[in-house]
Amino acid sequence: MNISLGVAKRYGIPMTVVLGIVFILWYALAIAMNAQAVIARVLPSDWSVSQLVVACWNMSRPVLPTPHQIIIDIFNSMTQWPVSSPRNILYHAWVTGEAALTGFVMGCILGIALAVIIVHSKMLDRALLPWIVASQTIPVLAIAPIVLVILGSLGVTGLFPKAVIAMYLCFFPITLAMVQGLRAPPKLQMELCHTYAMTPLDTFRLLRFPSSLPYLFPACRVAIAAGLVGTMVAELPTGAQAGLGARLLVGSYYGNTLMIWSALVVASLLGLSLTGLVSVVEYWVMRTRRIA
């Protein structure tokens, strides 16, 4: 209770100020960007400035929608439809979040497994890492349809193919961080284990893995955000199925800017809560360690 109050005090005012500035800029930008279309298609020929401003901020197919339009759109979709309806944005957030989390878990497993074999195999250390780096320069959007089709031809459909794409984006930061983390134990600690003639498994369990946790968690935060992007990318080619990615696509397809921005905002909030989830786990796991 006390702590959350402190956090609110420390962050409340600065965030309000910064957000306030952002909103002011946003509304100003909305006028600048929408004016042309508003003048051409909405306003009567003898318009006044105040009419222009109001019209720009409430246009039905704006170039840049205003925050209140987005909030109202999200609010309407959440209140006017049951959660199980495809017209409720929460439904899409859930579909995306579920796949992203699954992919994240798979990415963690793959990422850690790769790091472990890289750290323990001289050959893979020298031969594999550059290819892992190269793998990340392959554009996901290009391979997503191929992966979806190939998995589809193997009879795998639904959540899993999306999770695979998410995994592809997740594992990389985790592998990099874990390779670093598993090598993080100071020389002296490794030598201590050496003098005890610890088995590699014991060394991993008792020293390497715990040492790597401070590296793992920040990477997890990056990874889960990347996984979310991956999931949404995977939802693009499959078009009209559910998910925030699909919302982005159909919003764009039907020229519904508000739908795009609502999906974007909800995606960001979803990303924030997923990274928050990782932070909570981190706080719990690392509670006995000193904050440097």
Place this chain on the structure above:
Amino acid sequence: MNNYKPGTLFIVLSFIFTLLGLTQSVVLNLTDLSIHSDHNTLLLGGFLLATVVYSCVSPIHFKHVLVTQLGTFISAYLLIHTGALFSPVPAFFWFYVLAVVLLANLSLKYLAELPDRQIPQLVMTALFGFWCLYVWQLSVTFLHVPQVLLPTPTAIAGALATHSAMLWGDFVQTVVKAVVAGYLLGNGLGIVTGILIERSPFLQRGFLPLANLTSTIPLVGIAPIAVMWFGFDWPSKAAVIVLVTYFPALVSTLAGLHSTNKLEGELMYSYGANYWVTLKMLRLPAAMPFIFNALKVNSALALITAIVAEYFGSPTVGLGFRISVEAARMHMPIVWSAIVVASVAGSLIYAVLVYLERRVTFWHPAIRKA
């Protein structure tokens, strides 16, 4: 002396698979007289066996490792020829494939055991890549995977050669224009803002949560908007890159500036050093490993972003344009050749960054060791 040889498991398995393949091919030859390729399958089996046995008895020294490597190459070459004789390929062929793959793995393991100076990193990486491509080629060819799903590496290489001029144009459009401009601007702004707001905890507390929020905005959502705002040509791609690279650079710069050791900070403090001196002498050098991390992560991110953004509208040139258009035309070899260009460009940028990082943060424990 400890006489355990690395990769014993690989030797044993490879040996078993060779024998399995050999016996099966002999049986097949005896039962089905219509096969006239006996000498070829037997030659392959014999050669494999010889290589496996040689690698088992030879010590791990430069020359012997090269012989093993060479034997593996010849076996792999014979394997392709053997496979071409049959349609569909017989079961023993796959035993040979397994044996060759294990042998390739073994020969790489031996190379890795040699001192670093004898075998440069690049050679290891290239060989590993070569064997991966080899397995890819074999599987696609002999499992009859449709080309529209996955082309063979040779087809991709062919497309690279025939369309080199076109791909060069795509490379210039996407990498030289969009990526370079967006990357420099995004990272530069991020680092500078990081340094500026580091002095103000107030701004940091206001900015960082926002930075977290925006870093979770998917770029696939921003790309269509950027095309809408900044047009079809490269500036819209650069704009998206600025947006996605800005916050990682900012956050890492801040983390780096905060990473200085307490004691070192107190030392400068006790000297009464002012902010800028401390920044120049202590905090920026200490932040460099973090900044380089961001630069490395951002390099891959920038490239992918440029390509993805081209999906949402582009002039008729660019790697993303090429990939999306040719994928729809079912010209998979061209799609993959564009992907190869993207990967090579990305890997080169990454390699340059790693080189710079080694020069700048030579003192960092992780780099010192190497």
Place this chain on the structure above:
Amino acid sequence: MSEAEANPHFRPVVKTKALNVIYPAADQPVHALSNIDLVIGKGEFVSLIGPSGCGKTTLLRVIADLEPITSGTVFVNEMSPSEARQARAYGYVFQAPTLLMWRTVLENVMLPLIIQRRPVQEVQQIAKEQLAKVGLQGFEDKYPWQLSGGMQQRVSIARALGFEPKILMMDEPFGALDEITRNHLNQQLQELWLEQQRTVVFVTHSISEAVYLSTKIVVMSPRPGRIVDIIDSPLPRERSAALRDSEAFIQLAQQVRDALKDGAL
């Protein structure tokens, strides 16, 4: 008021009054310094000695404006510690060597001088001399991680000496050194102090080191961290190696040892 303070030439450099430092902690706050009254005069060599955790480091840090105090007052040259720090009064040698990994040994020693914007020629000259004094000539162009822990600490010492600060604060600077090097450096420090009449506040665990170097020995005791005795040294200001075997030396050492034992009770 101690004997020395009664001296008409006595000019206080550090003065603490009813000083308390309490570290907040989740379970139980730690009373690291309790009611410390201490006066250090100009040109004095003061050693803080006491068992682990008695607050020696904390006291040093308070004087150098590195730690906020909970109550009481501290004056350094009639100023607050913060003002004294900004006037570049302190040279601090930490318990662990604190070298910048990206600077060579020479560049590390040059650091505080460069911050003072002295001409580079002169700065290099001074740094080289100081390195020679701690026996590290020939290591100028090495990086810190290429040196042993003891050598690194010697670089830290050279750095603090080159700086010519009004007050030299040393937190167990010789803890990582062998007896011979340590004695050698003790002697160097002694000569330097004699020559320059600098005020030194020195933390040590070694009774003989404290006795050999100090004009005043502050014996401390933990839980709560407090001063149990302040012993003014009867030894002459100039000290030689032979002194170690003298009666007065052994007697003073015994006095410190007893004070330590008393404090432990």
Place this chain on the structure above:
Amino acid sequence: MSEAEANPHFRPVVKTKALNVIYPAADQPVHALSNIDLVIGKGEFVSLIGPSGCGKTTLLRVIADLEPITSGTVFVNEMSPSEARQARAYGYVFQAPTLLMWRTVLENVMLPLIIQRRPVQEVQQIAKEQLAKVGLQGFEDKYPWQLSGGMQQRVSIARALGFEPKILMMDEPFGALDEITRNHLNQQLQELWLEQQRTVVFVTHSISEAVYLSTKIVVMSPRPGRIVDIIDSPLPRERSAALRDSEAFIQLAQQVRDALKDGAL
């Protein structure tokens, strides 16, 4: 052959012959150990003493299979150091405390016992006893960072003792401690060694510590790292605090001091 080795009961535990360790370096290789011939018998307490950089740590590391040798031979219990290590013959206390910061003090002490897959009950029991022996009862559930440097080092010592290794290797274990705690732990170590007849190889900078603890003192000298003298202690195996003031003690200390001085020339 030394006096002790002539003894029919003498059973060598460590034996090095013409041992050389040269660290390659870009500019000039460092000859860290040069032609070391050393025999350590079962149950001996051997101290390595010498100035900074003379190769004490390196010699310890070679024996414990932490450092490859350039030439010569090393045998430990008639085995190679690597085999001896795999037989879990070593308990090593490093120069700096080497605790895992995510394990409590008790869990840190339990570490080597756990990997031997001993029953948890017993392991806890032993760890608690050992912590009590180094004066840390009541700190079992603290984390290392909640302890001062000296306390951390005591945990390291407890950890090495609980393990009951055949050879106890200690690299300046008491360097970070104050004199009182140090003397106390010296005495404890002495009693323990007497009781369990363990072989100990001990690195120190302190002459009195070496003399007080050892049955054999190996005096080393740097550039190149070599043994200048091996002094068998004439003192009785059992040592008491009073011994420090005895004639024999002072004489032996002087002998070591002289050997160190000779080596320095």
Place this chain on the structure above:
Amino acid sequence: MDKVTLQLKWLPQAQFAGYYVAKEKGFYKDHGIEVTIKPGGTDISPVQVIAGHSADVIVDWMPDALAARESGVPLVNIAQIYNRSGMMLTCKKSSGIHSPADLKGKTLGVWYGGNEYPFFNWMAKLGLKPGKDIHILKQGFNVDPLLRGQADCISAMNYNEYWQLIDAGMKPDQLISFPYEDEGVSTLEDGLYVLAPDLKKPAFVSKMAKFLAGTFEGWNYAVKHPEEAAKIVVAQDMSGAATLAVQQRQMENVAKLITYANTDKMGYLEPKAYHRTINMLLNSGKATVIKKDPGNSAMTHVVWELAKKE
């Protein structure tokens, strides 16, 4: 009951109403088959799906299907749903375009991904060289480029994008459209394609005949009842973006392209139209889609005739 999987070419919309209607109204079931309809998406290529054996039959446009044949996927048209092409180039009158000749020097949005061939053919006919006489943009999947003034003309389907422009506030008299059908460069759009080897299996052929019969019934019904068809389509949309008004209007426009609906020739591929499309593709400028004339191998009436007997 036989199972059939159908892969659509694009998002669920009235463009594919017939299949959804047939499924929802039980026409497929009446013929003894169970049909799974997989919606398409922007980058899901139906050809890849059928090559990966994840679908039995796909909806595709003929240029795409013929190009796929040359990439090694032997597609065969078994029925042609749309008899007319709905594709056109829509321009803003304000940019000074009144006839195809005015396109010179203008910026044109073009759909790539297999849909660009008729356009290039047309430009070749007009003698306009891409890059020199006209500036080309790869148009995304919406009409923004025209609305934002980034392009003077964009590609549009007369049943969809054109109406999005209207919905965005453009007036019909501000726009001018050049339907490819009128410019003589049209190609055959939505048709049903299967893999040639499958057609050798009698069981597959009879299954497909049942599928066609159900499909034709579905389309005939949808053309007659656009509102009900639109409702069915909207119910199938999982993205929650489709609206009844839009889909109903689309259905009405689509109906105009299925000229054989509710006649005996429903779904019949006119060989003349087939060959016209092939000829167009063989002559579509520098990079032709297909290099060889497939003759009659890319079409068959066998299944269609069997379906008539169902």
